[in-house]
Amino acid sequence: MTKKELKRESIIQAALKLFSSNGFHKTTIPDIAKSLGMSVGNLYNYFKSKDVLAKEIIKYTSEVLGQEIRAVNMLDISSKDKIKKIVELYFKMAQEKPEMIEYFLRVYLSHREVFNDGCEGMICVSGFVTEIMIFFDNGVERGELRDQDFFSAFGLFMGYLGGMVFLKGENILPKELNEYIDDISENIYNALKS
Amino acid sequence: MTKKELKRESIIQAALKLFSSNGFHKTTIPDIAKSLGMSVGNLYNYFKSKDVLAKEIIKYTSEVLGQEIRAVNMLDISSKDKIKKIVELYFKMAQEKPEMIEYFLRVYLSHREVFNDGCEGMICVSGFVTEIMIFFDNGVERGELRDQDFFSAFGLFMGYLGGMVFLKGENILPKELNEYIDDISENIYNALKS
Amino acid sequence: MTKKELKRESIIQAALKLFSSNGFHKTTIPDIAKSLGMSVGNLYNYFKSKDVLAKEIIKYTSEVLGQEIRAVNMLDISSKDKIKKIVELYFKMAQEKPEMIEYFLRVYLSHREVFNDGCEGMICVSGFVTEIMIFFDNGVERGELRDQDFFSAFGLFMGYLGGMVFLKGENILPKELNEYIDDISENIYNALKS
Amino acid sequence: MTKKELKRESIIQAALKLFSSNGFHKTTIPDIAKSLGMSVGNLYNYFKSKDVLAKEIIKYTSEVLGQEIRAVNMLDISSKDKIKKIVELYFKMAQEKPEMIEYFLRVYLSHREVFNDGCEGMICVSGFVTEIMIFFDNGVERGELRDQDFFSAFGLFMGYLGGMVFLKGENILPKELNEYIDDISENIYNALKS
DNA sequence: GATGAATGAGCTTTCATTCAT
DNA sequence: AATGAATGAAAGCTCATTCAT
Numbered sequence: 001m002t003k004k005e006l007k008r009e010s011i012i013q014a015a016l017k018l019f020s021s022n023g024f025h026k027t028t029i030p031d032i033a034k035s036l037g038m039s040v041g042n043l044y045n046y047f048k049s050k051d052v053l054a055k056e057i058i059k060y061t062s063e064v065l066g067q068e069i070r071a072v073n074m075l076d077i078s079s080k081d082k083i084k085k086i087v088e089l090y091f092k093m094a095q096e097k098p099e100m101i102e103y104f105l106r107v108y109l110s111h112r113e114v115f116n117d118g119c120e121g122m123i124c125v126s127g128f129v130t131e132i133m134i135f136f137d138n139g140v141e142r143g144e145l146r147d148q149d150f151f152s153a154f155g156l157f158m159g160y161l162g163g164m165v166f167l168k169g170e171n172i173l174p175k176e177l178n179e180y181i182d183d184i185s186e187n188i189y190n191a192l193k194s
Numbered sequence: 195m196t197k198k199e200l201k202r203e204s205i206i207q208a209a210l211k212l213f214s215s216n217g218f219h220k221t222t223i224p225d226i227a228k229s230l231g232m233s234v235g236n237l238y239n240y241f242k243s244k245d246v247l248a249k250e251i252i253k254y255t256s257e258v259l260g261q262e263i264r265a266v267n268m269l270d271i272s273s274k275d276k277i278k279k280i281v282e283l284y285f286k287m288a289q290e291k292p293e294m295i296e297y298f299l300r301v302y303l304s305h306r307e308v309f310n311d312g313c314e315g316m317i318c319v320s321g322f323v324t325e326i327m328i329f330f331d332n333g334v335e336r337g338e339l340r341d342q343d344f345f346s347a348f349g350l351f352m353g354y355l356g357g358m359v360f361l362k363g364e365n366i367l368p369k370e371l372n373e374y375i376d377d378i379s380e381n382i383y384n385a386l387k388s
Numbered sequence: 389m390t391k392k393e394l395k396r397e398s399i400i401q402a403a404l405k406l407f408s409s410n411g412f413h414k415t416t417i418p419d420i421a422k423s424l425g426m427s428v429g430n431l432y433n434y435f436k437s438k439d440v441l442a443k444e445i446i447k448y449t450s451e452v453l454g455q456e457i458r459a460v461n462m463l464d465i466s467s468k469d470k471i472k473k474i475v476e477l478y479f480k481m482a483q484e485k486p487e488m489i490e491y492f493l494r495v496y497l498s499h500r501e502v503f504n505d506g507c508e509g510m511i512c513v514s515g516f517v518t519e520i521m522i523f524f525d526n527g528v529e530r531g532e533l534r535d536q537d538f539f540s541a542f543g544l545f546m547g548y549l550g551g552m553v554f555l556k557g558e559n560i561l562p563k564e565l566n567e568y569i570d571d572i573s574e575n576i577y578n579a580l581k582s
Numbered sequence: 583m584t585k586k587e588l589k590r591e592s593i594i595q596a597a598l599k600l601f602s603s604n605g606f607h608k609t610t611i612p613d614i615a616k617s618l619g620m621s622v623g624n625l626y627n628y629f630k631s632k633d634v635l636a637k638e639i640i641k642y643t644s645e646v647l648g649q650e651i652r653a654v655n656m657l658d659i660s661s662k663d664k665i666k667k668i669v670e671l672y673f674k675m676a677q678e679k680p681e682m683i684e685y686f687l688r689v690y691l692s693h694r695e696v697f698n699d700g701c702e703g704m705i706c707v708s709g710f711v712t713e714i715m716i717f718f719d720n721g722v723e724r725g726e727l728r729d730q731d732f733f734s735a736f737g738l739f740m741g742y743l744g745g746m747v748f749l750k751g752e753n754i755l756p757k758e759l760n761e762y763i764d765d766i767s768e769n770i771y772n773a774l775k776s
Numbered sequence: 777g778a779t780g781a782a783t784g785a786g787c788t789t790t791c792a793t794t795c796a797t
Numbered sequence: 798a799a800t801g802a803a804t805g806a807a808a809g810c811t812c813a814t815t816c817a818t
Contacts, residue, residue, distance in 0.1 A: 163353020551741020
């Protein structure tokens with residue numbers, strides 16, 4: 001990676017954190033620049049607008065999450081075990097690098113105006129969605145999961161996990177996310193199994 | 195209802211539509227006033243700030259959705275059938291009055307800054323959450339649903355439905371929401387049944 | 389005129405002066421607002437962008453100049469005398485309300501980017517050009533002026549006068565504009581007479 | 583010419599084109615550098631500021647136009663014919679190398695702030711003005727042109743031609759510039775002849 | 777209750793210029 | 798000579814909110 005690429009990524013990470021915790025509109029470009037110790041003008045040498053930056057972040061995040069799931073997909077274990085692994089890693093991320101999951105939930109999902117142009121459909125989240133699709137297709141192929149519409153399964157899996165993280169973020173959950181892993185994995189497996 | 199209360203509700207409904215379709219920050223108070231043919235100043239006689247208005251909307255929406263679910267709860271049918279009824283009404287709403295569901299997904303879920311003060315936890319959505327809780331407790335009581343942590347069940351149910359509506363809104367779903375009703379009801383029932 | 393219309397016109401006049409003397413790009417919206425003792429935001433209630441303001445100014449200026457020439461056109465005097473009257477009034481304006489002529493020369497003529505959209509061709513200066521056209525057509529009709537392409541005559545008349553005012557503005561002219569009136573009127577008449 | 587002088591001139595020509603077609607303020611130093619395939623920093627090794635560059639361009643342009651007129655001045659033809667030659671070459675330039683005439687009209691004439699310091703009066707356009715002066719003095723000397731204030735004549739000549747090119751640039755002229763040559767030459771001659 | 781002109785802080789973005797390499 | 802990342806002041810514009818009428 002060149003120096004410029006490194007800086008680019010450091011901007012993405014700083015902006016990701018700020019957008020996630022303070023909201024997209026409440027985070028200003030000067031906020032991001034200041035958190036990096038760089039000037040506003042220079043930040044614009046790397047991303048030509050705030051919206052472009054937001055889109056690059058969702059691509060980046062989707063890629064990172066996708067890679068984590070790919071690692072699970074490559075394990076030689078049952079679909080039931082994979083479900084648990086994925087739930088675990090999702091919650092682990094939500095606890096350790098909450099900015100990524102939060103970005104999905106609080107920035108990407110709810111600022112259509114920003115992502116409409118350039119991130120239509122799943123363009124910017126394909127890195128992540130593709131891996132879920134692979135997980136599901138494998139499970140069906142191996143006879144472990146019921147053969148149903150992919151989106152029925154995808155919505156269940158991701159809506160569920162996202163919902164739980166949201167509830168956690170709202171301080172609604174009485175227990176730690178970790179403690180829900182078994183219940184949730186079981187529920188998902190029961191819903192999807194053949 | 196007094197005249198004042200009627201006007202209050204008409205403001206809520208106008209703002210609900212605009213916030214849902216154009217986003218919270220992209221909708222200005224003058225936009226709302228204009229859509230109602232009233233003056234900005236007068237609107238402030240009904241709601242003392244934009245944030246307060248946003249909070250009143252979520253309470254209103256939660257109440258309306260809660261009532262719909264209450265009607266299902268009162269039917270003398272199995273939990274399995276209730277699940278289907280709830281999925282149906284949720285999707286029907288998403289199609290006929292999409293602004294309510296969209297408000298949940300795109301405004302309430304992602305503008306913590308706004309709802310933090312006054313809508314902590316489930317304060318502003320209790321109308322809705324309570325009914326889901328009643329549905330679940332009944333099912334457990336009647337031995338139809340497995341006795342698990344309520345939030346495990348709630349996250350599944352609502353995360354799933356919200357996720358599907360989101361996917362629909364992004365034009366990602368290949369079929370109409372209606373056509374997913376059976377699959378989804380089955381998945382939810384499989385996950386929750388005892 | 390309503391209060392709002394009066395204020396609108398006072399903004400036009402203030403901006404006209406500042407744009408003319410300091411240049412379009414060197415004059416900021418806050419400059420204009422401050423010179424009027426009003427807020428920036430309020431100025432935008434009257435003109436929705438700096439460019440729109442610039443276009444309204446040229447229309448206004450064209451109208452005012454056009455009215456002055458119309459008065460000459462209505463006099464019952466020879467074309468030769470009309471030429472002199474027009475030169476006189478043009479120079480009088482250049483001395484007493486220099487901002488109008490200067491706006492033509494220094495803002496309108498040289499900021500194509502601004503006027504391209506909405507002031508194509510002579511859309512925004514027709515008030516003025518029309519009167520010159522009437523002057524010329526009358527002169528031809530009465531046999532006093534040679535029948536030639538209108539723009540050949542227009543370019544002569546207006547290019548000449550504009551050029552002189554420009555030279556004056558650059559402090560190049562050794563004498564006052566007034567002292568050129570006879571020479572210039574004669575030159576124009578010689579060029580246009582039949 | 584040294585290599586450095588060559589590069590200097592290539593910068594002048596590139597900037598001349600961009601300033602003329604896009605406007606002085608809409609053309610950035612990076613734009614100019616990019617159009618030359620050189621770096622911003624290096625451009626500053628040749629001209630220490632944007633304003634200095636603008637002033638060098640007007641001197642250069644004035645010199646080139648002046649040389650063209652000098653060639654006409656040296657011909658052994660009547661003043662009437664010289665007028666026609668000058669109109670022809672002015673319009674030829676306006677068509678073939680429009681950037682020079684446009685620079686006069688759209689950059690030099692209307693950015694006093696820029697040229698005030700260093701190009702007062704006719705300092706930066708003397709190359710051109712001097713030749714017009716020579717043309718005029720010769721004509722007077724030979725008894726072909728009326729002896730009048732030089733600026734009365736200069737304003738006529740140059741205001742007229744500039745005005746026509748401006749009208750052409752605005753797409754207002756119904757015919758090609760060429761087709762106006764005879765009319766315009768005649769008008770100028772009639773105005774100036776003794 | 778009703779109006780809408782007025783406020784002004786705050787936003788995103790631009791760009792002439794510098795300077796370490 | 799040459800590079801181009803970096804600076805930061807300054808611009809145009811927005812909008813929640815107020816208040817005189």
